[in-house]
Amino acid sequence: MTSLTPMPSLQAFHSLLASLPGPDTAAITAVQAREAALLKPPGALGRLEELSAWLAAWQGRSPPAADRIGALVFAGSHGVAAQGVSAYPPAVTHEMIASFRQGWAAINQLCRAQGVDLDVIPLQPEQPTADFTVAPAMREDELLAALNVGFLAADRDLDLLCLGEMGIGNSTAAAALAHGLFHGLPQAWAGPGTGVDAERLAMKAAVVGRAVALHRPAATDALDLLRRLGGRELAAIAGAVVGARLRRVPVILDGYAATAAAAVLAVQAPGALDHCQVGHRSAEPGHTLLLQCLQMAPLLDFGMRLGEASGAVLAVAVVKAAVCCHLGMATFAEAGVSGPAEGA
Numbered sequence: 001m002t003s004l005t006p007m008p009s010l011q012a013f014h015s016l017l018a019s020l021p022g023p024d025t026a027a028i029t030a031v032q033a034r035e036a037a038l039l040k041p042p043g044a045l046g047r048l049e050e051l052s053a054w055l056a057a058w059q060g061r062s063p064p065a066a067d068r069i070g071a072l073v074f075a076g077s078h079g080v081a082a083q084g085v086s087a088y089p090p091a092v093t094h095e096m097i098a099s100f101r102q103g104w105a106a107i108n109q110l111c112r113a114q115g116v117d118l119d120v121i122p123l124q125p126e127q128p129t130a131d132f133t134v135a136p137a138m139r140e141d142e143l144l145a146a147l148n149v150g151f152l153a154a155d156r157d158l159d160l161l162c163l164g165e166m167g168i169g170n171s172t173a174a175a176a177l178a179h180g181l182f183h184g185l186p187q188a189w190a191g192p193g194t195g196v197d198a199e200r201l202a203m204k205a206a207v208v209g210r211a212v213a214l215h216r217p218a219a220t221d222a223l224d225l226l227r228r229l230g231g232r233e234l235a236a237i238a239g240a241v242v243g244a245r246l247r248r249v250p251v252i253l254d255g256y257a258a259t260a261a262a263a264v265l266a267v268q269a270p271g272a273l274d275h276c277q278v279g280h281r282s283a284e285p286g287h288t289l290l291l292q293c294l295q296m297a298p299l300l301d302f303g304m305r306l307g308e309a310s311g312a313v314l315a316v317a318v319v320k321a322a323v324c325c326h327l328g329m330a331t332f333a334e335a336g337v338s339g340p341a342e343g344a
């Protein structure tokens, strides 16, 4: 069942962000009451217990479920890639879209392993955004169109949605966005991405610094920074995060670029990422800084830096484990096990 309609304007997106639905507090209370009765010392399942409550809060029901899980990989091309900021040529974006379709990529195998439905959504990969060292990456109509692609793609009946991306050059866009949003030094936000050498890395940091110096003074807000420094697939992720919130679907974000796209929402509307977890800490150094700025703790830390939603989908195992424990464990009373010793 679908229920979202395209946003007619950026103003409409701003209005949605200003009035996002909150958590279901009754569902949280119900989950916590059951957790307290389950066969373990209180809190002994640590973050798994928090995940059950988080899922229930944002699904709006207790008990929560983790059966219908989707992954969306948005793909786009970046004008800034022409500056030589990636270890791979721009054609790889288009070639990887074909590989996802063939089932040849890592994400295909991870989705199969986790029972996740994968959708790959290209956003005009044949038409790169403008090189943001000389002009805004997107016009306002292009930003709105990309936001809507993600927003409508999230309009599905799911218990959980994983969001990721594919786009040669997008670790430069992510670094520029993070630098634009959270300041600091461009060298701190620019990392190896697909694996550039030291010389290219220095050039990439300079590109990030120049881009932010050009656009930050003129940017009207965080969403305008996304237009100027982002890319279509990154805007689609931002749109999908908001669409999922309205559909009461909790989200797992992937690595650096996916988190940078979502960070735009957190700066624009504090609390906008409360229905999101970050699936893993990417090996891209800027991701650790970004997670600190957002005060979000990743679910996994596996040294991965692939993108294509791989870290988000791997983390589905943890969320499923949380729900299995919450649903399947007996209570002390059911099992006839003694509670805590008196006075302990």
Ligand SMILES: O=C(O)c1ccc[n+]([C@@H]2O[C@H](COP(=O)([O-])O)[C@@H](O)[C@H]2O)c1
Pocket: 085, 086, 087, 088, 165, 166, 167, 168, 169, 170, 171, 172, 192, 193, 194, 195, 254, 255, 256, 257, 258, 282, 283, 284, 287, 304, 305, 306, 307, 308
């Ligand atoms: O998810 C991450 O943290 C991540 C870190 C490094 C690279 N990537 C992927 O690699 C591409 C971006 O790297 P680059 O060097 O082309 O900017 C893009 O397709 C991402 O999915 C992804």
Ligand SMILES: Cc1cc2nc[nH]c2cc1C
Pocket: 088, 092, 096, 165, 166, 167, 194, 306, 307, 308
């Ligand atoms: C091969 C390859 C696969 C990817 N998947 C996501 N980003 C990627 C970048 C490259 C270069």
